[in-house]
Every structure is written in C-alpha cells, then in structure tokens.
C-alpha cells in the first residue's frame with residue numbers, strides 16, 4: 001500500500017517519542033501520540049462509511065485535534081476542506097453545496113445553526129471543540145489507533161481550499177498529494193529546517209500558510225511547533241523564547257514592533273523569521289532589522305500553488321522583493337493582453353509552473369481554462385517584474401482583490417450584496433491603506449434618488465451573509481462612479497480619492 005503524502009510526512013513518525021506540539025499550558029504532544037489521535041479519527045471516518053475522495057469540510061477552532069483531522073483525511077484518502085470559523089451559515093451553505101461534502105465537522109456552538117443546512121445537503125454533521133471535546137472525540141475514544149493508510153498516488157487529491165473569484169463565487173482549488181509534498185520538501189531544504197527547530201505557530205490552520213507551509217515543513221523536518229490558538233501579541237512575546245523560527249503575515253511583524261519587550265535580546269536565539277501572504281513593506285523590513293538585527297525572509301505564494309518564490313536563506317534578502325523562484329519552479333512575466341513573455345525588468349502578469357501548481361478548480365472547467373494554460377503555466381493575477389538577478393517584485397494585482405491582515409477579500413462578493421440593498425443603485429468596494437492590516441475595506445454607494453437609504457441598516461443586513469473580517473469598515477455615498485470609456489468602474493480613481501478617509 002502506498003499513500004504518497006501520508007508515507008512521506010506522517011508514517012515515518014509512528015513510534016517517534018519526539019515532541020511535535022508544545023501548547024500554552026506547557027502540555028506537550030509527541031509525534032506518536034499525535035498519530036494515535038489521527039488513527040482513531042481515521043477509524044471513525046471508516047465507521048461513518050466515508051470512502052476515498054469524499055470531501056470532509058471542517059469549520060473548527062485551532063487545536064491539536066483539529067490538525068489531527070487533516071492527517072486522518074490524508075490517511076483515509078479523503079479530501080480535506082478547511083473553512084474559516086468566521087464564515088456565516090450562508091457562506092458555509094455555499095461550500096457544502098458546491099463541494100458536495102459528505103461530512104461537516106463544526107464547533108458545538110455552531111451545531112444548531114448548521115444542522116438545517118447539512119440536512120438539506122445530506123451531509124453528516126459532527127462536532128469538535130477547541131478544548132478537545134465533541135462528538136468526534138466521544139465516538140472515536142474507544143476505537144483502535146491503528147489504521148492502514150488508504151492507497152493514494154501523487155496525482156490524487158488531498159485537499160480543496162476555497163478561494164474567491166472576481167465573479168464573487170468561491171472556487172475550490174484542488175490540491176494533490178504531489179503538490180503538497182513537493183513544496184514541503186523544497187521549503188525544508190531552502191529554509192534549512194531540521195528536527196532541532198521549534199516553529200512559533202500563531203497562524204490559523206484553514207489556509208495554505210498555517211496549514212501546509214508551517215505544518216508540512218515541520219512534519220517533513222521532524223521538528224516541533226509552539227502551537228498557539230491565535231496571534232495574541234503578549235502570548236507571542238511570551239513564547240518566542242521557546243522557539244527558533246516564526247512564520248507570519250506582515251501584520252504579525254508590525255504588531256511585534258509595537259511591543260516594548262520586543263528587542264534584540266528577546267530574538268537573539270531565533271534562527272529565522274519568515275513573512276508572506278501579503279506585501280511586507282520595505283519600511284517594516286528595515287525597522288525589524290534595526291530593532292532585532294534580523295532580516296525577515298519574505299516569500300510569495302498562493303492557495304492554488306503553495307509557495308513559488310522566496311528570498312534566499314544565505315544570500316541577500318532584498319526588502320520589497322519576494323526573492324527568487326524556488327528550485328523546480330519556473331516563473332515568467334507576460335503581457336496581460338497577448339500572454340507573450342516580456343523582457344527583464346518589464347511589468348506584466350506573473351505566471352508560474354511547477355509540481356506545486358494545483359490541478360484546477362472543482363467543477364469549474366471554464367475557470368480552470370482561463371487561469372491554467374495548456375503548457376502548465378498558472379496565471380496568478382499578480383503584476384510583477386523580475387530584475388537581472390532574478391529577484392521578483394510584486395508591484396500590484398491584475399485581479400480585484402483586497403488583502404486585509406492576510407485574509408483575501410473579493411470586492412465583487414460584497415458589491416453584489418450592497419447592490420441588493422434598498423436605496424442602492426450601484427456600489428464599488430475598494431481597499432485603502434491601513435497601518436495594521438495593510439488594507440481595509442470600504443464601500444462606496446450610489447444612492448437611488450427615489451428611495452431612502454440607511455447605511456447602518458445596510459451594514460446590519462450584509463453582516464448576516466458576510467464573515468466580519470469582510471465587512472466594510474465604512475460606507476460612503478457618492479453621486480456617480482467614475483468609469484472608463486468601456487464602462488468599467490475606475491477603482492484606481494476611487495482609491496486615490498478615498499484612500500485617506502478616517503475609519
């Protein structure tokens with residue numbers, strides 16, 4: 001029996017007494033104990049009659065058991081589908097319908113709200129809470145922790161990660177065993193992770209960064225993680241002395257720089273700080289170097305591709321750039337209209353190709369064809385340039401996307417809801433600079449003259465359908481939206497005009 005990802009990342013740790021997770025209450029979980037939890041979950045999945053390729057959706061808080069569900073899915077040949085706990089019932093309903101998930105695991109507090117929709121989509125519903133209680137624990141506690149991994153090849157699917165699109169509909173990016181494994185193996189070498197490393201893990205585990213980059217690298221290297229429930233500034237400061245490396249979105253680093261205890265002494269034993277998921281300002285990089293002596297290593301990735309480029313471990317880490325293509329990964333800059341490769345130094349669409357690139361969007365062949373070329377290059381939607389030394393700089397986006405604190409927010413999804421509200425003729429949602437989150441969302445509305453408009457009520461109404469991190473921090477009214485000759489709303493003009501409004 002062969003299971004590509006399980007055999008390479010997890011199976012080798014059976015009977016391994018080394019520490020895998022260090023928790024905040026000083027409790028530790030070693031590799032063998034962790035694999036026993038996932039073994040019991042795998043037997044539970046079998047008892048629930050789940051079969052290979054079934055989707056298992058999870059909307060649960062971060063915990064060691066939540067991570068073990070991911071491992072159990074891989075071991076059982078199931079497709080892991082993690083969802084942000086901030087999503088509303090409306091949002092979850094779409095993911096269940098679109099993915100056809102057979103099982104949803106949620107926190108007990110959300111069970112009453114979700115049982116109706118899981119019944120509608122004939123999806124089983126089980127619970128798992130942050131404190132390690134819930135129906136999956138109860139039902140698996142007397143099951144064997146031994147489970148023979150289901151046969152899976154490199155091209156088989158391991159996970160669906162949903163990523164929103166310009167049309168407002170989320171797309172399920174299909175990631176294979178080879179996608180995840182190749183990236184983990186490359187990054188372990190590139191960033192020189194070893195079993196001596198302890199990674200400070202304060203990221204959520206429902207996105208590529210915290211789930212695949214951080215966790216798979218640790219598993220591949222055989223190191224450990226200080227596994228924090230979330231990014232809490234004081235908690236991170238207290239746990240830095242237990243760690244040798246840290247990964248984070250830029251907001252983590254700008255927040256750390258505001259803490260009085262954050263200095264050279266606190267970080268002198270740290271081997272590596274890594275940033276990604278959103279642009280790290282060159283200014284933050286410089287300030288961090290001044291305060292700690294460390295040069296943050298910035299890398300660039302996406303849900304569809306895992307990691308593509310990285311500043312070097314030993315060579316020059318250039319502030320404001322995302323470094324060089326990772327080994328085995330090709331990148332090129334193309335003309336957005338013709339798709340032709342552009343010469344060194346010119347700005348164009350960034351395309352990437354390699355074993356890390358996903359298989360396509362679930363049941364959306366036309367979307368897949370639009371973004372994934374026949375020659376294997378994936379059109380990222382990011383605008384970039386590559387200099388003579390091969391360093392890539394992301395200069396903007398060819399997709400209408402806002403990144404707030406590392407979370408992606410697609411304006412179209414919010415505009416569609418605003419346009420449905422009483423008194424709204426049309427709307428445009430933009431991101432404006434924010435010192436903490438990088439960007440923040442605001443909504444700009446054109447008012448129907450013959451209808452009253454109540455902005456407070458609109459906020460309340462749309463919050464029923466949108467996770468709170470997507471909610472506009474402010475709604476503004478203008479008389480008309482600026483448009484170009486093709487009739488397209490000129491968001492750059494709106495960003496210039498409203499970029500410094502008070503939030």
Ligand code: MLC
Nearest residue numbers: 204207208209231251277301302303404405406407468469
């Ligand atoms: C939380 N809130 C946010 C927010 N996070 N609002 C906008 N943007 C965000 N990112 C809101 C909540 O809805 C809530 O609103 C209020 O802030 C307090 O919530 P919180 O959970 O206590 O917030 P906080 O702890 O401050 O969270 C901020 C954060 C978190 C930066 C620590 O957002 C975070 O962990 N981000 C990491 C995202 C990530 O992992 N991205 C990787 C994507 S993978 P209210 O209204 O209720 O008060 C990817 C590929 C790659 O991009 O390259 O890696």
Ligand code: AMP
Nearest residue numbers: 276277278279299300301302303394408
């Ligand atoms: P996601 O779809 O959540 O995986 O987000 C991927 C997007 O995040 C990319 O297409 C980029 O726009 C952005 N991104 C990730 N890392 C970086 C980085 N280091 N610098 C700038 N943008 C980044």
